[in-house]
Amino acid sequence: MVSxxxxxxxxxxxxxxxxxKHGPLMFYQAGGCCEGTQPQCFEKGGFYPRMNDVLIGHIKGYEFWIDRDLFEYWQYSHFMLDVLDGFGPGGFSxxxxxxxxxxxxxxxxxEEELKDLEPVERNA
Structure with a gap:
């Protein structure tokens, strides 16, 4: 399966x-507004995904959730998590x-990758 x-x-x-420093982690990427559109890292359980938000995968075993509307826009895209020097728009990460x-x-x-994508999980 394609990650x-x-x-x-x-x-x-x-x-x-x-x-x-913080123990188990989680990631959430919002669709904009106050949080911006950059992924944010929280202590596990420090953020609660909303209904229908999408778990697109795991990094080092930690969940990576994205906003349900953002997923509709980016569902045909691969996400590569990187890090940059500087401050992102959210500030809570x-x-x-x-x-x-x-x-x-x-x-x-x-086209080949689309045929074999890992399934996603939606928050119920």
Whole structure:
């Protein structure tokens, strides 16, 4: 099956650092407004996905949820989690005090990949 989600080495290293300090983690990417559209990292259980939000995969075993409307727009895209220096628009994410921000790079799946995508899970 083709994964909808991967992470760069830089993102994985930051996740290790955050995990050591905060314990189990989770990710949520909102559709805009106050949270912006960058993924946010929380302590596991520190954010509750809304009804019909979509679990698109796991990074290092940690759930990566996205806003239900955002999924409708990006459902044919691969998400690559990366990290940049600087502050993202949300400010609530665990990496913010470190002067870092998570960022997703997108690319469209090709026809072959679309035939074998990992299924998603919707929050009930």
């Amino acid at each position: 909808r989600l991967d992470a760069t080495e830089k993102a994985l290293a930051l996740i290790d650092e955050l995990e050591e 665990l990496e913010t005090p470190l002067g870092k921000t998570f960022k997703v790079h997108y690319r469209l799946f090709n």
